[in-house]
Amino acid sequence: MSTPPTPRPAARHPLEADLARLERIVDVMWATIHRVLDLPAPRRRRVGASDILGEAVSDQLTGGGVSAEDVLTEALAALLQTPETAVTTTWEALAVGIARNKTKGALRKAGAWLHETEHRPKLTVVSGDAPGRPGPEGDPADPPLELIEDPTDDLDDEFTKTSQQLELLRLAQEILDDRDRAIFLGMHYGTRTRQSLATEFDLTPPGVTHVYRTTAKRLYEHPRFQRYAEGGAP
Amino acid sequence: MTEPQDPVDELLDAYFDYLEGVGEEPSLDHLTSEQRAEAEQLISSLKAAQGMDPEASRPSLAALMARANARQNAISVESLGANIQTALRRSADPRARVASDVAAQAAGLASALVIYARGLRIRVLVVDEGADIDAAYAASVPSIAAVFGAFPDSNAVLVTNVDPIPIGVIVDRDDVVTAIETPSGRAQSPRISRPVLYSPDACAHYVTETIPAFEPFEHLASHHAAMSSADVVDVDHIAAGAIEEIATSGARARLAAKKDSWASLGGPEAALIATALRRALAGEFDEALFRQQVEELVDVA
Numbered sequence: 001m002s003t004p005p006t007p008r009p010a011a012r013h014p015l016e017a018d019l020a021r022l023e024r025i026v027d028v029m030w031a032t033i034h035r036v037l038d039l040p041a042p043r044r045r046r047v048g049a050s051d052i053l054g055e056a057v058s059d060q061l062t063g064g065g066v067s068a069e070d071v072l073t074e075a076l077a078a079l080l081q082t083p084e085t086a087v088t089t090t091w092e093a094l095a096v097g098i099a100r101n102k103t104k105g106a107l108r109k110a111g112a113w114l115h116e117t118e119h120r121p122k123l124t125v126v127s128g129d130a131p132g133r134p135g136p137e138g139d140p141a142d143p144p145l146e147l148i149e150d151p152t153d154d155l156d157d158e159f160t161k162t163s164q165q166l167e168l169l170r171l172a173q174e175i176l177d178d179r180d181r182a183i184f185l186g187m188h189y190g191t192r193t194r195q196s197l198a199t200e201f202d203l204t205p206p207g208v209t210h211v212y213r214t215t216a217k218r219l220y221e222h223p224r225f226q227r228y229a230e231g232g233a234p
Numbered sequence: 235m236t237e238p239q240d241p242v243d244e245l246l247d248a249y250f251d252y253l254e255g256v257g258e259e260p261s262l263d264h265l266t267s268e269q270r271a272e273a274e275q276l277i278s279s280l281k282a283a284q285g286m287d288p289e290a291s292r293p294s295l296a297a298l299m300a301r302a303n304a305r306q307n308a309i310s311v312e313s314l315g316a317n318i319q320t321a322l323r324r325s326a327d328p329r330a331r332v333a334s335d336v337a338a339q340a341a342g343l344a345s346a347l348v349i350y351a352r353g354l355r356i357r358v359l360v361v362d363e364g365a366d367i368d369a370a371y372a373a374s375v376p377s378i379a380a381v382f383g384a385f386p387d388s389n390a391v392l393v394t395n396v397d398p399i400p401i402g403v404i405v406d407r408d409d410v411v412t413a414i415e416t417p418s419g420r421a422q423s424p425r426i427s428r429p430v431l432y433s434p435d436a437c438a439h440y441v442t443e444t445i446p447a448f449e450p451f452e453h454l455a456s457h458h459a460a461m462s463s464a465d466v467v468d469v470d471h472i473a474a475g476a477i478e479e480i481a482t483s484g485a486r487a488r489l490a491a492k493k494d495s496w497a498s499l500g501g502p503e504a505a506l507i508a509t510a511l512r513r514a515l516a517g518e519f520d521e522a523l524f525r526q527q528v529e530e531l532v533d534v535a
Contacts, residue, residue, distance in 0.1 A: 210240070
């Protein structure tokens with residue numbers, strides 16, 4: 001019979017003591033998950049020659065029986081199970097790396113369930129690990145999943161950039177009028193085509209681009225975004 | 235007349251075409267340094283926003299934490315079950331197994347696992363991580379009693395946490411009821427009667443103590459495997475004992491005929507019975523022949 005080890009009380013995770021920081025980290029993990037999910041079949045692609053763009057990214061996980069929320073839960077559980085001594089950079093960088101890897105894992109698992117069933121036809125999604133289209137010189141591009149940077153990249157930098165994007169999104173939702181908000185969000189996140197926005201707001205497609213540019217400039221110059229861009233939390 | 239488009243607007247238009255898959259990636263070479271800086275900032279921001287969904291609202295942190303904890307708990311319970319199974323197989327029963335307690339969960343009871351070892355069934359009630367087992371037991375008495383009540387075949391309940399080093403205690407059926415103690419005669423509320431231990435060891439101790447292991451008797455079985463029943467049974471001794479018993483009874487008989495006839499039984503009759511027993515054990519008993527031999531003995535007498 002083994003010797004009973006000395007029991008010890010379970011330690012509270014250091015991030016649980018700073019919920020505001022944990023909220024920011026989870027926001028970025030959520031955005032990172034969507035970014036990776038979008039890669040195999042980017043939403044910002046035209047469907048044929050029409051003005052219709054691709055489907056929402058969470059559809060990529062349909063075959064795996066999990067949702068983006070499940071991936072986030074798994075990533076957060078992994079983050080909260082990591083002891084402080086195992087963190088070689090920052091919690092923020094680690095969170096980005098975990099979110100990426102968990103999403104890539106979920107995409108790979110989902111691939112096994114793409115076959116046709118009696119209830120639905122074969123799912124038509126772009127394989128994340130098949131070679132990409134040949135480039136101008138005829139060499140096949142890397143598979144989409146391989147294009148996701150390794151976690152050895154500057155994850156802290158990615159965390160900051162994603163945090164800035166989230167702040168940009170919050171600002172756009174708070175300070176822009178309906179037209180500018182629709183144009184900025186539609187163009188910036190690739191959910192609308194210029195043509196559809198031009199039709200809705202009685203503009204030309206170049207006019208839509210111009211509105212997007214001036215709106216983006218206004219947001220970048222906003223003091224709240226400037227503070228964020230300089231590294232300070234709002 | 236249409237105004238010429240601003241170079242940055244023009245480049246941005248071309249860049250959107252590129253993003254939407256209907257154009258090549260535009261070059262920034264023709265822009266002035268100021269225009270180029272602005273274009274680079276816009277493109278960099280568009281790249282950083284790639285894939286983000288402005289409409290996707292994430293679950294609240296509290297909900298995520300609850301789900302993450304539940305998930306982690308499930309993994310911990312699974313791991314605890316594997317540890318207990320390994321410990322029991324090593325120390326108590328090579329065929330011990332631990333399974334998810336589906337029946338209890340379906341019935342809404344608190345048992346998460348069920349342990350099978352040496353014919354015993356131990357159900358496992360998991361308490362919060364880091365919980366004090368004595369306090370957890372006191373709070374869980376109704377839940378434990380419900381498990382015993384719903385599953386009368388349960389020999390014990392292990393109350394354990396799922397810490398990295400799980401500790402727990404085995405609770406007997408009697409530990410969840412108020413008992414009148416002797417010699418005081420006072421009512422004693424439910425209490426733990428066994429020590430709090432490393433949970434796999436708590437189970438192993440309980441199984442070993444409750445159902446001690448039998449000495450191995452395989453050698454006996456193999457030794458006797460080649461022998462017949464007649465070899466194992468001392469037929470002569472049995473026959474002689476039976477005849478002696480009848481003769482003794484005959485000596486106490488009041489009827490003279492019975493006394494004489496029963497008391498006269500001895501060696502020849504015992505030999506006849508022993509022979510008949512041997513044949514019967516060998517599956518060769520012949521009733522007619524036996525009757526004939528008995529009659530011959532009567533004639534001789």
